Amino acid sequence: MQISRFERIFYRVFLVLFLIYLLGPLVIVIILSFNTAPAPTLPMKGLTLKWYKALFADSMLKESLLNSLAVAFAVTILSVSVATFTSFALVRYRFFGQGAFYAVALSPIITPGVILGVSILIFLYKLHFQPGLKAVVLGQSSFIISFAMLTIMSRLRKFDTALEEAAQDLGASKPKAILKITLPYLKPALISAASLSFLLSFDNFNTTLFLVGNDRTLPIQIYSMLRFGLSPKINAISTILVVATVIIGLFSGRITKQQGEA
């Protein structure tokens, strides 16, 4: 679109300010993780890796990280499988109450995470099910399945069912046709649903807070460290997480893009 010079300048300036607002804080977090000062503040007093070393000595942190990984792993498996089944039912079939079912299935996306946490807490309590990591897996899945489902459905809708019939026509039984043709076609969506599920679970705080009981996930642990007092150790762990998530994000983005084109 054609725009005037004044507008061009306006957009440029606005964009630069916006990107500073967006990326500046993270850059500061990373820089301060190397500062020798005992609190995460400017100015830089000197460079050090001691905060990173301190991380490895922190057994609570290590335990919570393992917990988070375990939870994220379980949530990813659960969410992607339930979402795949449900997507097939919704895309391939017409059944009574489908519209209502679909609306309810998507509703967790627009329900505050705190409410999901509270309501599941109450329900599990009625079932004499103790809060803890298992409860967290259930609570997080309640909305992560919805996201995974949206991702998978949108690709499944684009799938031409004639391909499945063609496979059957060429001698594949129905299950085999799905295994050989439909699932490979869905692969990019399954990969991005899985990485999305993993990230959402790994980062989740609002729902987890109500269900975690005496166990700790990484966000819960970091949160309590933050409440306790700011320390450059938090910068160090943040830096590691930022680098890790960005790498995973770029990597999975590239994979899904490649797969999607094929």
Place this chain on the structure above:
Amino acid sequence: MNQVDVKVEKLVKKFGNKLAVDNVSFEVKKGDFFSILGPSGCGKTTTLRMISGFEVPTSGKIWVGGEPMEGVPPHKRKTNLVFQNLALFPMMNVFDNIAFGLVMRGESKKKIRQAVEEMLEVINLKGYGKKMINQLSGGEKQRVAIARALVLHPTVLLLDEPLGALDLKLREHMKIELKKIQERIGTTFIYITHDQGEALVMSNKIAVMNQGRIQQIGTPDELYYEPVNSFVAQFVGENNKIDAEVIDISGNYVEVEASGIRLIGRKGQDVVKGEKVNYFIRPEMIRIAKDKNDIGSNVNKVKGKVKSVIFEGQVTRYEVTTDNGLNINVFVPNLSKSEMHKIGGTIYLSWDRDNPVVLKVQKIQAGVLE
């Protein structure tokens, strides 16, 4: 060579209240190129899907290679289908597409490689095995889809308007290509199309279908020269349709009156005196003359004026309005360069009594004929 490969008997398919296929029966002999020809929505695809096992007939029976198909799932039938949109697997290359069926059968790697290479040669795509589907042209995709089915040596190959998506020129080319492939392999083809030209060129048997029913089954020239009803007369080839009323019947001929003039033609169906009928005469069977005395021995004569002249290369198409108000198209073959009749000029049309045919009026749903 008289073995029947596909037999369909009293096939019916209802979707809810809609009768998509209505009491269809036919037989396809070994080696036939059998076409099912009909307008869009007449039930062609549905018929084919029942033969290949993707739809369960509401009633009726199907045999393939002499075996009843009731309860046999698609992957166990010895039919293979070339889909209307081809349905090539986009995530596989050409080789893997063609090999798919053989892999499903559990053939050995060596045998698969050999069969696929052979097939690639048949379709003139030697060396294309590694290409991905989206790197192929329309015509190449077409041939891969056919190869993928043929490599399994089906009793019958079913093709659902496989040329529909191609542009005109490629379609002309593929028509001949397909016919050649079929002749080379000798596999029985059931070919679906709504393009009568395609059907006439390729098939040795055609079933004309409309609104779920078979109208006529015959060789291309039978359909062309001896249509059994008004629908076939209109759908196959170009035809002049003249509304008329029966005046007299004698033997195999019927005399009719249309807008005040009398015409004679063959009796195509049993009609009675006074009945409203359609009188059909093909444009290329009409003789056109400037001079009244040039008519010769033809019994049907009409005087008219040239309304338009269109030069089409091999033929010139004249639109003529007769003095009593009928519109008639005439094709004149251009055997050599010659002068054309002028627009507005008076001319005389004539034809004999054996070419035209008189058929019952048939209600045809609006919009079915394009």
Place this chain on the structure above:
Amino acid sequence: MRSLVMIHNKDRLRRNLTLFILLLPGILWVMMLIIIPQFQMFLDSFKYRPIYHKKGFTLKNYAYFFTNILYIKVFLRTLFAAVLTTFVSFLVCFPIAFYIAKVAKRELAQKIFILVIIPFWVSELIRTFSWMIILGDKGVINTFLMRLHLIKQPLSLLYNSFSVTVGLVYNYLLFMILPIYSTLEGMDNSLIEAAQDLGANRFNVFRKIIIPYSIPGIMSGSIMVFMLSIGTYIAPTLLGGKKEIWFTELIYNKFFKAMNWRLGSALAFTLLILTLLFIFSVIKITGLKLTDVIEED
């Protein structure tokens, strides 16, 4: 005919069985993790606290909430801040989304897009933490200003409504950018050109063509940002003042400090209703469908 009817029944049976198997995990999920828990919470909010040993239903929990000026204040403050966050997000995000979708060249647009998305792969907690070290008394901004001798005392930027809003906008603005971007992306440029051709100036092009066209995107962005900011626990507790507590904090306190689950349920249910009200009024006003709004993201 008889055997045919049987075949039909067998086919239908198989279809229904497959459908049932496919739907079973989904039904379990929807029932056990969404419908029953929320319904249970709804019921609980009308019950007496167990310590009273009273059966039956009561409006006491809600009465307690609605007559308590302190609670009402928290409620209204949260509501106001969420609306403000939504509005500010819109102001910040619209030009950016427009720029990426319509002004920037393809390659530049892709690069900006990645830069915009990257921060959102990072945990919300870390993003909030970054603002703590920026806005604090010894934070980046105050240190900087004091070094330049522009101020003597540190400005109190942290632990108030300002810092909460900054943090919330920062945390959720991607949810505003993406849907606006995707509606604008789908808009045919010739619409804009046609309007210009018909004599509309820049301002009118925006007012009459571009903004109305992007309404669906704006709406789904607003719903997401509103819902996320009214329902979060992170930014308000980490960036907010100790006295200015947030509604989610109130709920948390009822559950884990006061151990009054019934009142907590009433508060949580009120929050749910408020969110639903917001969503449905947006949907009513714009005539969108709920699934459109969600699928937009």
